[in-house]
Amino acid sequence: MDDCIFCKIIKGEIPSEKLYEDELMIIIKDIAPKAKIHFLAIPKKHFKYFSDMTEQDAVMLGRCIKKVGTLAPSLGLEGGFRFVVNQGDDAIQTVPHLHMHLLGGQKLAETDFNK
Numbered sequence: 001m002d003d004c005i006f007c008k009i010i011k012g013e014i015p016s017e018k019l020y021e022d023e024l025m026i027i028i029k030d031i032a033p034k035a036k037i038h039f040l041a042i043p044k045k046h047f048k049y050f051s052d053m054t055e056q057d058a059v060m061l062g063r064c065i066k067k068v069g070t071l072a073p074s075l076g077l078e079g080g081f082r083f084v085v086n087q088g089d090d091a092i093q094t095v096p097h098l099h100m101h102l103l104g105g106q107k108l109a110e111t112d113f114n115k
C-alpha cells in the first residue's frame with residue numbers, strides 16, 4: 001500500500017529502530033512507547049484485519065507469532081509480555097496494517113493496555 005506508514009517502514013522509506021527482520025516480518029520500537037518496552041511486530045504483508053487473512057496468511061502469521069515467542073527473551077522480555085492487536089475503530093486502530101504490540105520490561109497492571 002503506497003500510503004501505509006508501516007509499508008514505508010518495511011521498505012526503508014521511513015526510518016525506524018529495527019530490532020529484527022526476516023522474510024515475513026520486522027520488529028521495531030514503537031515511536032510512542034506505552035511501557036518500558038514497547039515493540040511492534042509487523043508482518044511484511046499489508047492487510048488490516050484478521051478477517052482479511054487468507055489461509056496462507058494464517059500460516060504466515062502463525063510463524064511470526066512463534067518467532068516472537070522465540071525472540072522475546074533476547075529482546076528484554078524474559079519476564080513476560082503483553083500481546084495486543086487493535087482491530088478497528090472501537091479498539092482505536094490507528095495504522096491500517098495489522099501489527100502486534102509487545103509490551104513489557106516492567107510489571108504491567110491488569111488495566112495497562114496499549115492506549
Ligand code: 5GP
Pocket residue numbers: 005014016017028029030031032033040085086092093094095096114
Ligand atoms: P495502533 O493504534 O494502530 O494499534 O498502533 C499503531 C502504533 O504505531 C502506535 O503505538 C504508534 O505509536 C505507532 N507508530 C505510529 N507511527 C509510527 C512510526 O512512524 N514509527 C514507529 N516506530 N511507530 C509508529
Ligand code: ZN
Pocket residue numbers: 001004005006007008045046047096097
Ligand atoms: Zn501497509
